[in-house]
Amino acid sequence: MGCGASAAAQPPHSLGPLVPIGDQPDLRSLRRIDEHIKLAPPEAAQTLQSLAAYIESAASTELEKVRAVYMWITGNITLDSSETKAQLSLRDAESALQRGIGAKNEFNFIAHCLLRIFGVASKQITGFAKDFGYSPLKALTVDTRVNHDWLAVRVDGKWGFMDCLLGSGCFSDSGVFERRQTDFYFLPAPEVFLSDHFPLLNSNPEASKPWQLMKDPIDLETFHSRVRRREACYRLGVQLRSHSSALIDSSGQMKLRFWAAQNPLSHFGAAFFNLETGERCRSSLAAAVLDWRCREAVVLVRVPTSGTYWELRLFAAIELTSVEDAHLEWLAFFYLKSSGPVDKEPFPDFDGFYGAKLDPHIFGFKKEFGSSDGFCIEVDGGECSLRFPTYMPVRVSPTLQFAKALDQQSSSCSVEMDYLMLTVRIRMSRAGFYRLTLNCKDIYSVSSAYTEFANFLIRCKKPLPKLVAFPRLWHHRHLVKLVSHTEESIQVYTEAVLKFKGTGKPLKQFIARFVHPRTGQRVSGQHIAAVLDYRRNEATVTARPPTSGTFWELQVFASTDDEASASDVIASYQILARQTSSASPFPDFSGFYGLCSSPRKFGFSANFGDSQEFWLKTPVGEFELRLPTLGTVRAMAVLKPALKDRTEQQLCTVESNSRLLSIRTRILRPGFYRLTLSCAEADEPNSFAALANFLVECAAASSSEPQPGRQRADSKLWRLSDTDSGVAYDDW
Structure with a gap:
């Protein structure tokens, strides 16, 4: 941030040419001097000479001596704001030194006296500083009384600035001086120092220009109009991209842009303050959006009232776990006034910022986390989808809050997850701004708690005419997405067919059940059939509400584990049938139709499920099920009807050789049946x-009477009732 030397007017000959110092010196090389000053005993500051002697006992170079003077004054002198002395003498300097209290203009005067003892050239500069009651709303001219003084110091032939008063502390909002020692005002680059200092000696702007140490000096009007950037703004490397003027007049919504030139910001905030009362305004008037990927921050604002200036303060941080203003650093402030009608469309009442609060990687997201439109999204319709790349399955619980509503809604959001992508779908039924919050679980944490991870500001232009809530979803390790019905309330004529798809590991178990709307008790399984399709990694649930005209809760469970029960609920629906189904009921079965165990351990190939349908439809009452095997399989089959009628008989035979297992059935009554295939392992032939x-x-129904088939010498044939079972095995 250095600048060239001024070739304009020259200072008095005793001071030599004004060559600027350039960038601030490396303070790490001065730590020894800083420690020496911290250990200074009280008696070292009895006189200017005793303090100079203590400093020279450790400091040998001009830079070290200047640094020691700055550190001692900013760390030991407290401001007496009750007076400002017109004329200063060495006696005044030594008195302030001994008391540890100095008037406003004594801080830099003490430094000037000490530097004269060391033979270091310095000059007291008077002018204006943007502190201690400064306001861009007050006129500032060459006739205005100067309000501050500082030092120009020559170190190793080059000139720089230092301000021991502002380097020692500042006034709080309540007017109390607070010690906050800072290095910001110790020999910074001239253009940085002059962002809030303007030299004006003897009310002569032209004669004062050389003491700007700038190649292109600025005038007082330019200085007065510029935004006052505080120390943190430079230290964090935040640059103003859109507005550089402190006073901004506009109409309607306004957008201010900032850029982090050095390090990505982790937090950003903005708030309006009432200039008369000093009170902070409601947070629905400003929205700070931080996109750390491009290091850009955008602040959207709506001035509270027209015709009056309001103070807008900006805050930021690099690494924090909280976004409270008390923990953020104050960057700069603007004064905004609306010249036209104020836009009444508020932002969500939110004190934080829109963006990622924490490292995306700890939740399973890739480093480039964020939507393609960033964290401020404009949607033409009432529904949109956001996609986020992941490197592993993530656990997310989203909520959506409308700007004019107090509560957050989870039913307006839906999540779909696979190994490489998270998709969040939202629905909006009102025009305006929304806050979408992603609450995530740390992938390395054993806690069950979710953490607020990221926020998005979404503006809906054309809302849905009616909000259709998503099904209630539970987000867990089993990755399942909704294929057919994406609404919570479903109205059907007699039955609903719901489809689901596994997006991660293959689904191993899938169960659904109806719950009584009043008692909460589970009802008979005759109203539901859950069937797995292993080839497509999908599940189909056919659900028939027990009664018409009433919403019944349907709960859906899934598992990707071989041995674990399907106890993880993934979704729930409210289903209403206009008419009770007259179709044949399903078997009263609380499980699912698919594999209950691994086929390989019984002698079937590993792709048994991929090549086999588990909903078998036969137009007549006879069919044969042929299953390829890797060897002779010991198996038995049981066929149970949905309606238990002991006068009805079904025929089921099982035959096996080294390549094939055959199951033949004859059914005497149309309807639904449950066919269960049980097998025995080779080392336990009698345990099925x-x-x-x-x-x-x-x-x-079958037109044939049940007749035994051709009997093999080493096979067996069984006629089954609803409680019997048959088995046939060995080679044939």
Whole structure:
């Protein structure tokens, strides 16, 4: 940030040419001097000479001596704001030194006296500073009384500025001086120092220009009009991209842009303050949007009232876990006035900022987290989808809050997750601004709590005529997305067919059940059939509400584990049937139709499920199910009707050889049946376990009477009732 030397008017000959110092010196090389000053005993400051002697006991170069003077004064002198002395003498300097209290103009005078003892050239500069009651709303001319003084110091042949008063502290909002020692006013680059200092000696602007140490000096009007950028603004490397003037007149919504030139910002904030009362205004008037990917911050504002200036303060931080203003650093402030009608469309009442609050990586997102439109999104319609790349499954719970509503809604959001992408869908039924919050769970944490991770500002132009809520979703390790119905309340004629798709590991179990709307108790399984399709990694749930005209809650469970029960609920719906179904009921079965165990351990190939349908439809009452095997399989099959009628008989035979398992059935009554295939492992030939369940839908009864098939010498044939089972095994 250095600048060239001024070739304009020259200072008095005793001071030599005004060559600017350039950038601030490396303060790390001066730590030894800083420690020496901190250890100074009280008796070292009895006189200017005793303090100079203590400083020279450790400081040998001009830079070290100037640094020691600055550190001692900013760390030991407290401001007495009750007086400003017109004339200063060495006696005044030593008195302030001994008391540790100095008038406003004594801070830099003490430094000037000490530097004269060391033989370091310095000059007291008077002029204006943007502090201690300064306001851009007050006129500032060459006839205005100067309000501040500081030093120009020559170090190793080059000139720089230092201000021991502002370097020692500042006034709080309540008018109390607070010590906040800072290095910001110790020999900074001249253009940085002159952002809030303007030299005006003897009311002569032209004669004062050389003491700007600038190649292109500015005039007083330019200085007065510029935004006052505070120390943190330079230290954090925040640059003004859109507005550089402190006073801004506009109409309607206004947008201010900023850029982090050095390090990405982690937090950003903005707030309006009433100039008369000093009170902070409601947060719905300003929205700070931080996109750390491009290091840009945008502040959208709506001036509270027209015709009056309001103070807008900006805050930021690099690394924080909180966005409270008390923990953020004050960057700069503007004064805004609306010359036209004030836009009444508020932002959500939110004290934070829109963007990612924490590192996306700890939640499973890739480093480039953020939507394609950033964190401020404008939507023409009432529905939109946001996609975020991930490197592993993430656990997210989104909420959506309308600007004019107090509560946050989760039913307006839906989440779909696979291994590489998270999709968040939202629906909006009112025009205006919304706050979308993503609450996530740390992938390395054992806690069940969700953390607020990111916020998005969304503006809806054309809302949906009616809000259709998403199903209530639970977000867990089993990755399942909704394929068919994406609304919570479903109205059907007699039955609903819902489809789901696994987006991660293959689905192993899938269960659905109706819950009584009043008692909350689970009802009979005859109203639901859940069938897995392993080839597509999908599940289909056919649900028939037990009664018409009433919403019944349908709960859906899933699992991607082989042995664990399907106990993880993934979604729930409210389903209303206009008419009670007259179709044949499903079997009263609380499980699902698909594989219950691994096929390989019973002698089937690993792709058994991929090549097999588990909803079997037969137009007549006879069919054969042929299953490829890797060897002889010991199996038995049970066929149970949905309606338990002991006068009805079904025929089920099982035959096996080294390549194939055949199941033949004859059904005497149309309807639904549950076919259960149980098998025994080779080392436990008499211990059978369920391998798979099939849903059999028969359109017409068999025209043949049940007759035993051709009997093999080493096979067995069984006629089954609703409680019997048959088995046939060995090679044939």
